[in-house]
Amino acid sequence: xxxxxxxxxxxxxxxxxxxxxxxxxxxxxxxxxxxxxxxxxxxxxxxxxxxxxxxxxxxxxxxxxxxxxxxxxxxxxxxxxxxxxxxxxxxxxxxxxxxxxxxxxxxx
Amino acid sequence: xxxxxxxxxxxxxxxxxxxxxxxxxxxxxxxxxxxxxxxxxxxxxxxxxxxxxxxxxxxxxxxxxxxxxxxxxxxxxxxxxxxxxxxxxxxxxxxxxxxxxxxxxxxxxxxxxxxxx
Numbered sequence: 001x002x003x004x005x006x007x008x009x010x011x012x013x014x015x016x017x018x019x020x021x022x023x024x025x026x027x028x029x030x031x032x033x034x035x036x037x038x039x040x041x042x043x044x045x046x047x048x049x050x051x052x053x054x055x056x057x058x059x060x061x062x063x064x065x066x067x068x069x070x071x072x073x074x075x076x077x078x079x080x081x082x083x084x085x086x087x088x089x090x091x092x093x094x095x096x097x098x099x100x101x102x103x104x105x106x107x108x
Numbered sequence: 109x110x111x112x113x114x115x116x117x118x119x120x121x122x123x124x125x126x127x128x129x130x131x132x133x134x135x136x137x138x139x140x141x142x143x144x145x146x147x148x149x150x151x152x153x154x155x156x157x158x159x160x161x162x163x164x165x166x167x168x169x170x171x172x173x174x175x176x177x178x179x180x181x182x183x184x185x186x187x188x189x190x191x192x193x194x195x196x197x198x199x200x201x202x203x204x205x206x207x208x209x210x211x212x213x214x215x216x217x218x219x220x221x222x223x224x225x
Contacts, residue, residue, distance in 0.1 A: 043217060044198065044216040045215075045216065046213045086151075094139060094202055094214070095141075095164060096153065096214065098152075099150060100149070
């Protein structure tokens with residue numbers, strides 16, 4: 001069975017500090033992973049996907065199959081990064097299984 | 109137009125009422141989804157439509173009845189709901205890629221906040 005775990009419900013950092021939002025998964029097949037973000041009063045939206053190996057808004061995430069992880073990182077957090085972040089695993093049919101989410105608070 | 113539009117934004121209904129949630133997109137997406145999100149919880153998949161046909165039903169109770177009248181519209185008909193059905197109902201859409209591994213991005217609507225009294 002597929003499962004996505006985000007161990008931290010809340011992560012609070014100061015502006016300019018490094019950020020790492022943890023995501024671990026279990027999946028029997030070849031995993032396809034995403035990070036979605038929900039800013040206050042905005043809709044849920046894609047932040048990045050592992051297959052693209054992209055950096056969006058300074059965030060990166062590397063798929064580590066050995067550790068079954070897909071942690072989201074940013075070297076210097078900004079106040080506007082404060083949001084709810086969901087790690088998601090794609091199943092067949094483009095269905096997503098979401099992790100429990102981590103609320104990131106960046107303090108000035 | 110790169111938005112998924114959901115109406116109404118808020119809905120309060122009694123357990124004997126019949127109501128419908130509506131979702132619309134004009135991005136040419138042929139996959140549409142209903143998700144349910146309880147407070148402080150992640151979204152949970154309910155239904156998937158591919159090419160206007162129901163392809164996935166995640167064991168959702170029959171008091172929720174989806175409908176896809178055309179490629180741009182998705183409805184969720186509600187009847188005899190329970191208070192525990194109160195949640196944010198999210199619609200999403202995506203392209204349907206070729207093959208198993210498509211990594212297609214989901215576009216979400218802003219949701220309908222449903223309260224069942």
